[in-house]
Amino acid sequence: MSFTGAVKSFGDVRAVAGVNLEIARGETVALLGRNGAGKSTTISLLLGLNEPDEGSVALFGGPPETAVRAGKVGAMLQETRPVPRVTVQELISFVAGRYPAPLPVPDALELAGIAELAGRRVDRLSGGQGQRVRFAMALAGNPALIVLDEPTAALDVEARHAFWESMRAYARRGHTVLFSTHYLEEADAHADRIVVIDHGRIVADGTGEQLKRSVGGNLVSFDLAGRGTEGLTLLPGVVSVEVRGDRARLRTDDSDATVIALAEQGAIRGLEVVPASLDEAFMALTSSAPSDVLETV
Numbered sequence: 001m002s003f004t005g006a007v008k009s010f011g012d013v014r015a016v017a018g019v020n021l022e023i024a025r026g027e028t029v030a031l032l033g034r035n036g037a038g039k040s041t042t043i044s045l046l047l048g049l050n051e052p053d054e055g056s057v058a059l060f061g062g063p064p065e066t067a068v069r070a071g072k073v074g075a076m077l078q079e080t081r082p083v084p085r086v087t088v089q090e091l092i093s094f095v096a097g098r099y100p101a102p103l104p105v106p107d108a109l110e111l112a113g114i115a116e117l118a119g120r121r122v123d124r125l126s127g128g129q130g131q132r133v134r135f136a137m138a139l140a141g142n143p144a145l146i147v148l149d150e151p152t153a154a155l156d157v158e159a160r161h162a163f164w165e166s167m168r169a170y171a172r173r174g175h176t177v178l179f180s181t182h183y184l185e186e187a188d189a190h191a192d193r194i195v196v197i198d199h200g201r202i203v204a205d206g207t208g209e210q211l212k213r214s215v216g217g218n219l220v221s222f223d224l225a226g227r228g229t230e231g232l233t234l235l236p237g238v239v240s241v242e243v244r245g246d247r248a249r250l251r252t253d254d255s256d257a258t259v260i261a262l263a264e265q266g267a268i269r270g271l272e273v274v275p276a277s278l279d280e281a282f283m284a285l286t287s288s289a290p291s292d293v294l295e296t297v
């Protein structure tokens, strides 16, 4: 699938602001971004639910509608209203029946971890159970691509774990998976590749390791001990400064130079230097003003 210069606006909001993206068959890709970053809109363009205002989107070499109609795509979108009265089994059979080569219904239920819910009415399920039913709907047709918009949002820890197991089992069959998430750990743990989106643009694309390396650096933190924060952003190596209570955290691409400069100012109380985590990489990539002092008391 590919996005070429895709733009989608809603009024003044450029939800997708010029996205170029290629995803190859068999990849498991996480679309990672904060609230409002443009993930759902990107997904809606991919599924042909929205048309780009500019640029184009192709799925399996053609228009998204064609691929969707041909049964090549399964989707799990955010909370949708459950169909009243039908059972889980009936719903999944109905969805499977609309695809040319679906999974046997018991397999789809098993894979989604809801075999024991087969006879239950879909409008009487818990949020987490409903979410797993939507996952079963996405994979019932055995599509080559599944697209999952924040698939673990309502799941507890155990259900989350089971969900990722199922997703991986599906991916191992050679299928392509695209999922959106706010959770960096999930993206890192379950995707081959992480595409970071911010303000409708792709700001990073690579493995978790590559993201860490590209943003990289170390975190130097120390107690301010009443000292102000002025001048910290100007210290050698410093890329961003964050203040929590009385403690400053400096992300730096040259921690030696940063520490020497701090030492010269006598500002080394409770000094700690650690490698920047993936979390830090994500924050650095998506904060709107990376070199500003962020007051997050």
Ligand SMILES: Nc1ncnc2c1ncn2[C@@H]1O[C@H](COP(=O)(O)OP(=O)(O)OP(=O)(O)O)[C@@H](O)[C@H]1O
Binding pocket: 010, 011, 013, 014, 015, 033, 034, 035, 036, 037, 038, 039, 040, 041, 042, 182
């Ligand atoms: N139908 C719509 N009408 C108006 N604005 C919209 C519409 N859909 C999305 N937007 C706006 O476009 C921007 C991107 O929204 P989108 O839902 O794509 O983000 P997201 O990354 O999926 O966010 P979240 O993680 O909160 O689901 C937001 O500013 C949102 O308010």
